[in-house]
Amino acid sequence: MRGAGVSVRFRRFPAFRQFFRKRRIPPPPAVIPAHSAAAAARAGLSAGVDSAGLVLRSGAPLPMKIFLTGASGLVGSAFAEAAHRRGHHVIGVVGRFPGPVPGLAQKLSLELTDPIALNTAALDLFPDAIVNCAAVPEPAACDADPARAQALNVALPTQLAQIAHHVCARFVHVSSEQVFDGTAAPYHVDSRPNPINLYGRQKLESERAVAAAARAFAATVRAPLLTGNSPTGRRSLHERLMGEWAAGRAARLYRDEIRQPCTAGNLAEVLVELCERTELLGVFHWAGAEALSRAELGRRVRAHFKLDEKSAPIEEIGREGDPAAAKRQANLTLDLQPLAGILKTQPESFEAQLDQFIVPPPCREWYHAQ
Numbered sequence: 349m350r351g352a353g354v355s356v357r358f359r360r361f362p363a364f365r366q367f368f369r370k371r372r373i374p375p376p377p378a379v380i381p382a383h384s385a386a387a388a389a390r391a392g393l394s395a396g397v398d399s400a401g402l403v404l405r406s407g408a409p410l411p412m413k414i415f416l417t418g419a420s421g422l423v424g425s426a427f428a429e430a431a432h433r434r435g436h437h438v439i440g441v442v443g444r445f446p447g448p449v450p451g452l453a454q455k456l457s458l459e460l461t462d463p464i465a466l467n468t469a470a471l472d473l474f475p476d477a478i479v480n481c482a483a484v485p486e487p488a489a490c491d492a493d494p495a496r497a498q499a500l501n502v503a504l505p506t507q508l509a510q511i512a513h514h515v516c517a518r519f520v521h522v523s524s525e526q527v528f529d530g531t532a533a534p535y536h537v538d539s540r541p542n543p544i545n546l547y548g549r550q551k552l553e554s555e556r557a558v559a560a561a562a563r564a565f566a567a568t569v570r571a572p573l574l575t576g577n578s579p580t581g582r583r584s585l586h587e588r589l590m591g592e593w594a595a596g597r598a599a600r601l602y603r604d605e606i607r608q609p610c611t612a613g614n615l616a617e618v619l620v621e622l623c624e625r626t627e628l629l630g631v632f633h634w635a636g637a638e639a640l641s642r643a644e645l646g647r648r649v650r651a652h653f654k655l656d657e658k659s660a661p662i663e664e665i666g667r668e669g670d671p672a673a674a675k676r677q678a679n680l681t682l683d684l685q686p687l688a689g690i691l692k693t694q695p696e697s698f699e700a701q702l703d704q705f706i707v708p709p710p711c712r713e714w715y716h717a718q
């Protein structure tokens with residue numbers, strides 16, 4: 349696979365020959381086209397060039413054509429930039445987001461709940477890797493519209509895994525820490541999942557469906573609460589906190605809920621490495637280097653932006669006696685082995701994460717008035 353396994357896929361899998369014959373399109377080349385030479389050089393990767401100006405496959409990872417879903421989201425947009433920096437060619441699917449997405453070689457607007465449109469787009473591109481960052485990633489949104497959440501959180505990754513298996517592409521899927529119930533942290537990759545909300549159940553179902561459809565191609569990463577800067581300025585931890593403060597509300601934060609956040613950018617680096625490290629298969633954990641209470645996270649964000657208790661109030665709350673706590677996990681600390689020991693990307697401290705946060709565009713006017 350690694351960037352250029354098309355001809356191998358074509359030889360080994362008769363389904364490819366049928367696919368190309370049926371659609372009357374020429375079969376893929378046995379070598380990578382010449383434009384990849386420049387990309388390989390940009391990425392500092394080794395590749396031989398033959399007399400016809402075509403890049404021959406070598407042992408080193410070569411630039412890949414990556415089909416990315418959720419390219420306008422918090423994680424997907426970070427992935428587009430990270431993969432572009434490493435010389436990969438990313439074709440990204442967005443839903444309703446109208447703006448540009450830095451790092452994308454091509455932006456496609458597609459309704460991902462339409463399986464025919466998705467099949468056509470993915471098969472036409474014939475990617476080396478598929479990365480799924482599209483989802484309904486919030487428990488409340490899943491409860492509000494379970495059918496839409498099922499389509500995006502389960503049916504979509506299942507179909508993408510089937511496509512990956514069909515075209516022998518690497519498949520990287522993002523799952524969640526919320527497959528665990530929060531009563532027995534820290535959680536290792538082999539710990540028993542026990543989701544306590546619909547979102548967690550759907551993410552677990554997606555993990556199992558991906559493994560069933562593309563065991564030999566898939567890596568799934570369970571991600572934690574995410575920080576960083578999103579295209580809309582409304583998705584990540586500090587963006588939501590500042591959104592509350594800008595609206596004149598106190599942030600209600602649990603003092604006894606423990607999370608281990610990481611930036612979407614740091615997670616994206618992990619996802620890019622996983623695209624390249626095709627020998628890493630199955631389910632993995634990734635998070636930051638520190639586990640903190642939600643209240644502590646809020647206080648650290650407030651201090652980082654030099655806001656005071658009056659302009660950025662925090663109401664600390666406890667789980668005991670709170671009916672909402674039944675669907676919320678107390679402690680979702682993750683054990684990051686084996687990934688933390690074998691990837692170049694390292695987990696980041698919360699201090700290092702804070703240094704990357706910008707004032708979200710929707711809150712700038714309010715912030716500068718403080």
Ligand SMILES: NC(=O)c1ccc[n+]([C@@H]2O[C@H](COP(=O)([O-])OP(=O)(O)OC[C@H]3O[C@@H](n4cnc5c(N)ncnc54)[C@H](OP(=O)(O)O)[C@@H]3O)[C@@H](O)[C@H]2O)c1
Binds near residue numbers: 525
């Ligand atoms: N955010 C977190 O704290 C967190 C924590 C753990 C795990 N995760 C997981 O990480 C992954 C990425 O989450 P995220 O926070 O980056 O999500 P996000 O910011 O909400 O982005 C979701 C993406 O999905 C796209 N999308 C949604 N419905 C679509 C549709 N019907 N057709 C086409 N595109 C559609 C959105 O496109 P448009 O915006 O253009 O419509 C957007 O690009 C998910 O698997 C999530 O479960 C997230």
